[in-house]
Structures are given as structure tokens and as C-alpha cells.
Amino acid sequence: MISKFLFLEWKSFTRSASFASNLALKIVIGFFAAYFILIFLGIGVGAFYILKKMKLDPVVAVNQFLFYYVIMDLIIRLMLQKIPVLNIRPLLIFPINKSTIVHFSLGKTILSFFNIIHAFFLIPFSIVLLIEGYDPASVVFWFLAVYSLFYCNNFINILLSNKDNLFAIFLGSAAILGGLHYYGIFDITAYVAPFFNALFNTYWAFLIPVVALVVLYYVTFQYFKKNLYLDAGLSSKHDEAKTEELTWLNQFGAIGTFLKNDIKLIKRNKRSKTTVGMSIMFLFYGLLFFTNGIPMYNNPTMHIFAGIFVSGGFLITFGQFVPSWDSSYYQLMMTQNIPYKGYLSSKWWLMVIATIVTTVIASFYLYFGVQVYLTIIVGAIYNIGVNSHLVLLGGAYTKTPIDLSSGKGAFGDKKAFNVKTMLISIPQLGLPVLLYWLGSKYGSPTIGLALVAALGVIGFAFKEKAFSLIEKTYKSEKYATIAAYKQKG
């Protein structure tokens, strides 16, 4: 039976849409995977010697921070790791034990990337410990114990996966604990480190996480088995709907009709809500540049780069996927009496309003000086004048249908990678950075800012021209877009 399941898995893997995506993307993904593996390997091998150099006992030091490592792992899982359920529905009616189905579904998660990645740190680190003459039994038990903790996270994530916003709570608590630790008010590691040290120093202590893992597996197994019904664990959640009229938007005429729709679209779908969350993250992205967090980033040319990101988070994450947001009912839109202009204007206004709102919120950057906030305002002007048109134009070539209900993919949709879209997005960031650099090199930073702002104003002045070009592009891409949106996932 398991072999049959494996066969299904293999087929679903090789035939999945993301696997079939283009070669360039596969190389990029492969590159990223290799990058992470190398980093983990490097840390695994290097950690021991670096800590030694810092005159710390490597095992104690690592144990001290394992708590944060494990919590961060859980947060990342809650955010990113989806439970890879076997396509269970079609199997229920066949003569297969429910236990087999559940065991296989759970077993599959063991091979998840989120579990394997830790091996690249833990195995080399343990080997170094052995080479350096630590007690082999201690090292092996410690390794088993720590790995069990990561697998505990795996199953905790599965059990908690249906609870929304949980990761935010965890993230918040971790941030608070980290902050208290950093400022020396309360050091949680002082309380938990003894536990991790015990894993190393006491032979039997490793049994605690191992037993915890077994218990967790059992609980998860029972939970799934009990819920293996169409109206229980396999049902989809239905939200209670409320009709909203949003009549205040009527004053905008035809654009109002679409704005109403777009607002509902953003409010009622997981995917679009993630986008809004992402744009809030972009708002704080600037902190990396303007504080001395990463010294490399703290120079004027990088600042304009940040300015564009801070004010344009929504524009970049949402605008990039116009018209894909409407992909599931694109045929309807194409048969209705809809002027492209009204449709596009509505998206444009949405982005402009969001950019202005973000810029106002970003006024807390004034803390870092007027120049910094000025950079952000200039970024906003450029976003409104130039980028808003560019993302709409790029959208005409982004023929990736969006599954509104699914939350994943917001970190860059896999299939949305497209050479034309990429070419259009170069001026989005490259041009202002270049202009600013030229301006500040041959004049002053203020001249640089003025140049970027001027380009934004020029772009705004040519709005009508830009829109008719965008409209033409949408029309010429119409049939290809309809055909692409028809193919799901």
C-alpha cells in the first residue's frame, strides 16, 4: 500500500505546476537551496572554532541559544510550512485502513525541507565535537535530543496549523524575550540553558524530548484519525458572509464600482490579506537601512532604494499581480460592458491611496532625521508617478492565475517569473538609484532627491499617455490571458 502512495506522491511532485515551470526559475530555486545548505554547513563546522576563539565553551554557548533557535524554527514553520496532506478525499472510499492513511500523511512531513535543513547544522557540529574529543555517547544523545525537539516542532505545527495569527503571537513573545535579554532585564536563557546542558551532560535526559516526540506523534495521529471525515478535518472553512454596500464609494462613479470590488477582494481572501501584511513588513524594512543595523546598507544610494520600498510595499506586492487578482472570473470581466480604463484606474487609485497612507505612517522615520523622511517622500512621488504605471504594464504580461483562497505564494509566486515582467521591473528600482547616485555625485544629495522626484512628477504628467499604452497592451494580450487563467494551478 505504501508503495502505491509513494507512486501517487511521485506523480503529484513531477506533475505539479511549479515543477513544470521554466528552467531559469528552477536554477534560481536550486541556487537558493544550495545557498541555505552552505550557510548551515558553514555554521555547523565553523561555530565550534569561532566560539572557542571567543573563549566560550562551544557546547554551553550553543545550548544557551538553542532555546531561541527552537522557537524561531517553530515560528518559521507556523508561517511557511504547510501540512502536506496526501490528497485524502479520493482514498477514503477504498479499502485502505484509516491508520495507514494517517501514518503516511504524517510520515511524509518527516522528510520536509524544514526538518532536513537542521541536519546541515547539527551533523557537522556534532562531528566536530567528536573530533575535538567530547564524550561520544554525550554527543550522540545530545544530537538525538535536539533533533527530537525539531521534530516536536514539526508536529506542533501540524496540530496548530488551523489557527490563524498564532505565529504572530509567538513572534511577539520571542521578540519581547529577545529584547529583555538584549537590554539585560531578564534573561530567559539562564532558565532554559540548564535543560539543554542536561541533555548533554546527563545520559538519560535525552529521553525527555524523545518521549515528548513519541507522545506528540501519538496525539497528532489520534487527532487526524478522529477527524478523517468530510465534515470534520477535511471540510473547508466557511466564513459567515456579510453584504457590504460601501455606498460612500458611489461618488467615484465607474471607478467606485471597481474600488468597492477591490476592497472586498482584499478583505475577504487569504492571499490578498497576506499581501497587506507583507506591505506592512516593507514599511519597517527601512529600519535595516537607516539604523546602523547593517552598516553596508547605511549609505545614501541604498537609502533611496529603501525609500521606494518603504512607501511602495503595497504597490509592489499588490500591483505586481494586476490583473491576476481577477483571474478566477476574468471571463466575466471580458464579457461585461467594462471600459479597461475604469478597471485600471481603480487599481491605480488603490495603489496611490495605499502609497500615500504608507508615507504618512512612515513619518516615524523622522526620528532618523528630516533627510531620511524626505528620501521616503521622494520614493513615494516616484512610486506614484512612475512605478504605478510600470507595475500595471508588467501585469499585462504576468499571466499567472491567482488562487485567492491560498495564502502561500505571496513571497513571490513561482510561476510569475517571466522575462518580460522582469525587464519592466528594472526601472522600478534601478533608475531612481542611478539618478540619485548621479545627482549626489556631481551635486549634492538634495539634487539627487530632486532628480528622482522630478522623474516622478514627469511620469505623473504623462499619466494619460501611459494609460492608453497600458490599455492597448491589455487588449492585445486579452486572449492569451484568458487562456492562461483557464489553466488552474
Add this chain to the structure above:
Amino acid sequence: MIQVNNLSKTYNGTTVLKIDSLEIKKGESFGLVGNNGAGKTTFFSLLLDLIQPSTGNIINHGVQVNSSEAWKPFTASFLDESFLIGYLTPEEYFYFIGDLRGQNKADVDVLLAKHEEFFNGEILKNKKYLRDLSKGNQKKVGIIATLIGSPEVVILDEPFANLDPTTQFRLKKIIKDLADDPNVTVLVSSHDLQHTVEVSDRIVAMHKGNVVKDIQTSPETLQELEQFFAV
């Protein structure tokens, strides 16, 4: 009037639709029948300019559909669930379509009240988004939405599929009422010969992309069609 001239659609060398000439008169109730793959949906998609013809064209009330968009204001259609906006409630969807067709909220409400029986209490004020409705109820919403703004051409692909028997009866009445209006041309496709015969005054049967029968409905039509399809 809808005029089809030398229309064909070819995918990778396979011709899936070929209609040399077909004329659908204004006010006609036109039924399209055929097996899977006969080209019914392809024909409707071409009529709505959702796909491009390989050769030929369709002229809808004097407008060539693949070169002008002027047919949109008087043509309404429902092909499948992809014509619904899943995250809206039925009411919001009707008002949205109403906005696009120049109908205010009151106009739409009048139309909805008229079709309350058709909805059978399962659509309006149900606190459900369209995506959470059953297939049959989704279809009800899509069909009624085509009536908003009194279109002159109504195109329905497989309107009877997924509907319960009572609703099928009610739908037949709605289509017949539409057909009685001399200004409204109704185009309906179906696998169900009996339903189609009941609501159409002219029936065209398609097979592998070609028109194989074109008959004015008479008491013998059903028998004739049954004989043709009983292979």
C-alpha cells in the same frame, strides 16, 4: 440578428469548429445540442470574443465581435462558474453587474424580487459567499445575473445541468418568457434534448464541430433528435 460567416477554430491542426454560415434571427429562441466535444462551448466562446476565430467572424446585431466591443452592452451570458466572483455575496454580485449595466440598486431589487421563487430562499440573505454555495445555487445566481439590464441577447451554456427538478421547471418558464419577447434572442446549449426542445423554437445539432441538423421545433422534433443521437 446574429450572423456567422465562414467561422472555424483550429488547435494545432485539429479543427474543433467549422460553421460556414448560420443566421440566428432577432427574437429567436435558439437551442444548441450535441455530445461532448461537439463544439457548443467553443461556439459560445467565439460569440463572446473569449477566443479568437481561426477564420471567419461573427456579427452580433451589426457588430463584428472580434473587432469591436460594442456588442457588450446588449449581450449577457453565463457559461460556467468562472463568471462568478467567489468572494462576493449574491446580493453584492447582482449589484456589481447592475452597476456595470447601468442599473441602480432599486432596478436590481425589482428584478430579484421577481425571481424570488426561482431562488427558493437559498440565495438571498443567506450569509454565504458565492464560493461557498452549492453548484446548483451558484448556477441560479449566474443565470439571473444575465437578466439584469434587459439584454437583447442572452447566452446560457448548459443552464439545466446541476439544477434540481423543481428549479429546472422554473428555469424553463424563465427562458420561455424571455423567448416570448420579440426583442430578445436566447441561445441555450444543453445535453438534455427534451429541455431544449421545450424552450427553443429552433434547434441546431452539432457533431465534431459541424452543424449536422437545423430544425424548427415541431411535435416530432424530439423524436427526430433522439433517433439521431441514439447510435
